[in-house]
Amino acid sequence: MNFKVDVQEFKLAVINATRFAAAKSTIKALEKVHCHIKDGLLTVTGYDLTMGYQTSLAIETMDGDEISFLIDSKLVASYLSKLKTTDVEVETDGFKIVFVSRKAKLEMMTETANDYPSIASEEDTIGTIKIDTELLKSLISSTIYCVSSSDTRPILRGELIKAENDSLAIVALDGFRVAVRNEPIKTDDVSAVIPSSFLAEAVKILSDDETELKFKKRMISVKFGTTTMFTRLLEGEYPDHVRVMPTKFVTEAVVDRKELIDCLERAALLVNDRIKSPIRITVGNGKMSMNVKTSIGSMNDEIDVDSSGESIEIGFNCKYMLEAMKAIDEDKVLMNFAGAVKPLLITDAKKTNRYQTLVLPVRLS
């Protein structure tokens, strides 16, 4: 079979599929990228039994045959990225593949696709969300840092996506902090916990204007253009994030986010994985002062803030505070202190409720 395909499209499909192919599997075929040609479409698939990626590219071909084969994706992607042409002609008989571009000809072996498992069978769709792709990426990016990296509670390795009454919430929490994004959006009522490993890949790959999320009983599929990504869901009860949010505050401070990040980054130089002394934050009289003292050295700093309520002194994990601030894409943030030993709630200064970030304090000695 001979066909002609766009070099950039094919390269991107192969690179993306590789992200979903198994790193190591007892089914060797899953470590490769699967190509299938039928009816003028080249479908490229990467799959590891848990999650997968599949995209279809329009190709020019005179042949009507159907053919499947597995490719060494690293070699194919490298070769395509070194081609200077827009299109490449491809010849394949299922055992080898030959790329022809002007006078350059590359031939490599392929493998038969007989051992490649069929993609997880379709379940019924329970609910659908259509969402602006950039918004979806922002929702994931600004919360995923709070996903737990520990295996003690597997459900916390995922993010909760919960939609009801035309409001969408995406939640991550790890026992020390919570990140919530709320967006008004026309949607079915659905709820699912999606592995963060899937979301981390999805965020890199998502493009196009609109993305469609299809919720099924044990799966979710994420579709844009001619590309579909899918994953099994995490099973279990996700903690109720609304219940832990403090509602009464003793001190409020509106802070310039970039200015605070600068201070926190300098403070973070004095802590590391072994040395975890908290940053001591004092708020009152329009000032926020910060102090860290570790065996490496000590730091003092102060910024102007718009504060109200009582003066407060409270300690935080410097890294957690820095990550929380970096994830909020607003110039001004509102820090709502409920007390020196109570969780801090960070929202955007306009109180739109779009961002709700909670950080537990660290007891000061």
Add this chain to the structure above:
Amino acid sequence: MNFKVDVQEFKLAVINATRFAAAKSTIKALEKVHCHIKDGLLTVTGYDLTMGYQTSLAIETMDGDEISFLIDSKLVASYLSKLKTTDVEVETDGFKIVFVSRKAKLEMMTETANDYPSIASEEDTIGTIKIDTELLKSLISSTIYCVSSSDTRPILRGELIKAENDSLAIVALDGFRVAVRNEPIKTDDVSAVIPSSFLAEAVKILSDDETELKFKKRMISVKFGTTTMFTRLLEGEYPDHVRVMPTKFVTEAVVDRKELIDCLERAALLVNDRIKSPIRITVGNGKMSMNVKTSIGSMNDEIDVDSSGESIEIGFNCKYMLEAMKAIDEDKVLMNFAGAVKPLLITDAKKTNRYQTLVLPVRLS
């Protein structure tokens, strides 16, 4: 003592000095960066007994004292890079150092400089070369890839710098290939073999318009502005590179360098550290065709060249050929073939002799 210093200058000095500080030494002080203040100058030094870096920065100070101390260079450089101000005020008593920038204050411990060895004593200068800094960087960058990485002949771990009759040559060779750059330049007659580890660092650090190389019996110093880098020389006889250059050729081909590099890069995908099949190059009738066949796959390609002489078929290590071509900063190169089992000489197409690169062929089966 209090002083004020430019943040960017201090940061750069500390980063550069760190490159020359010992990674691990029985003299712990050598793992740190040395600071010395006297007469309105802050001198920053990194040294590992073999090579060193020293630069002097003008500082603003009211104190007339002399003081030396050792700093944790990574922390200082990180902190300086996170400051948003042009200058920083520094307070030090030799035991701790405090950086003050607006309201931000960072205090860290320093160490006394008592154990820091004095820099290798000055030898008499035998000869001097003054050279345009960018030219010097280009001479090093375009030859250093040929330095041997093997320890069997330590002298080949360096580059020969040889100046005579107002002509400067810089040479690297590893037994399989040779790279020579020749430049007309007004110079003393000198010759020295300089460790490539030093040259690799020097090339990153060199700036300013002019650099002065001072050749001594066992050392070389490289000076620009207020910065000096120095190293011990490699001792021994460097192979005579002029003697190995072929002078009679059977085939010549003028080649578009970028076009050839594109082909070689695609071919290089089929070889690796284990699979070293040569690239087969055939030249004749205005064509250069290339062919590689390995267990990964096979590649054929062809480009137009301006060839003369007999047709020739010859094999090369693909990686060596690629590195040779990448190091020559000319649009067109001249490939001078002396025969199918004789070294290939590559020069610039204008035959200026500025570039002379030799690559040994690989016997074709």
